[in-house]
Amino acid sequence: xxxTHRFEEALVFAAQLHRDQKRKGxxxxxxxxxxxxxxxxxxxxxxxxxxIAALLHDAIxxxxxxxxxxxxxxxxxxxxxxxxxxxxxxxxxxxxxxRARKEAYVVHLRETTPRVRFVSAADKLxxxxxxxxxxxxxxxxxxxxxxxxxxxxxxxxxxxxNTLLAxxxxxxxxxxxxxxxxxxxxxQSTSSNHTR
Numbered sequence: 030x031x032x033t034h035r036f037e038e039a040l041v042f043a044a045q046l047h048r049d050q051k052r053k054g055x056x057x058x059x060x061x062x063x064x065x066x067x068x069x070x071x072x073x074x075x076x077x078x079x080x081i082a083a084l085l086h087d088a089i090x091x092x093x094x095x096x097x098x099x100x101x102x103x104x105x106x107x108x109x110x111x112x113x114x115x116x117x118x119x120x121x122x123x124x125x126x127x128r129a130r131k132e133a134y135v136v137h138l139r140e141t142t143p144r145v146r147f148v149s150a151a152d153k154l155x156x157x158x159x160x161x162x163x164x165x166x167x168x169x170x171x172x173x174x175x176x177x178x179x180x181x182x183x184x185x186x187x188x189x190x191n192t193l194l195a196x197x198x199x200x201x202x203x204x205x206x207x208x209x210x211x212x213x214x215x216x217q218s219t220s221s222n223h224t225r
Contacts, residue, residue, distance in 0.1 A: 030076055035105060036084075042104065043084040046092040052159065054174030062155060063087070069151035073201040081105055082112035082148050089113055094120040115145030116152060127176045131185050138192050146193055150201050153189055157208040164215055183216055 043063050050059035067083035075083070085105075089098045098120070102110040118134040119125055138146055160182075163171050172179040190209045193202050 030071065030074075030080075032071075032077055032080065036077055036081055039081040039084045039105060043088065046085075046088050046097070050091065054171075055163075059087075062159070065155045065158075066148075066151045069154055069201070070148060073147075073151070073199070075147060075151075078105075078108045079112060079144060079148050081109050082116065083151055085109070085113050086116040086148060086152055089117045089120050094122065112145055112148055115141050116149050128181065131177075131188075135188050135192050138189065139196065143197055146196060147199070147201060149189075150193055150205050153186060154201070154205045154208055157186060157205070157212055161208070161212055161215065164212070179216060183213060186212065 044060050047059045047063065051057060052059055052062060063084050063086070066086060067080050070080050070083040085101055088101060089095075093100075098110060098114065101113055115137070118130050118137075124130065138149060160171070169179065172182070175182045177185065186209050190202075190205055194206065
């Protein structure tokens, strides 16, 4: 894959859109997550449109809804906006209830294209890696930053993984599986320590 001026434009656009956004429960600039997701896509053989969509995968959901969708399509084309739409679980403000939104997204993952699932898996992989990093420091004090708490978060990532694996297999999904298992094991060991 060769990255062109389009990728450079997407980098700048993503940084501008998410300039004031931080990662959940931290002071880490959100753009770090977007860069990491795009890097995962690139490292696992995604194409330039998927790498651009990775940079913009939360733009519609978190930074403006439909006007942002239209701007992404204008700048980067129908394929990129299709991929970003595929990674968006809502463009409604305020967001609908968490569980219903996530259940609908899992159904969507089953029905969408392999290219969308690939970008979504890269997003989930980086999210879990971030959770693991924080969990090793904070333990169960981490979970209040998540709307669904510990059980809901674990349910969501396991359900997404199972859905992806039912559709196809690739090295990215295999890495995601290892990360989900590591998170589940860490959560289980923390729970076991609290019950002793």
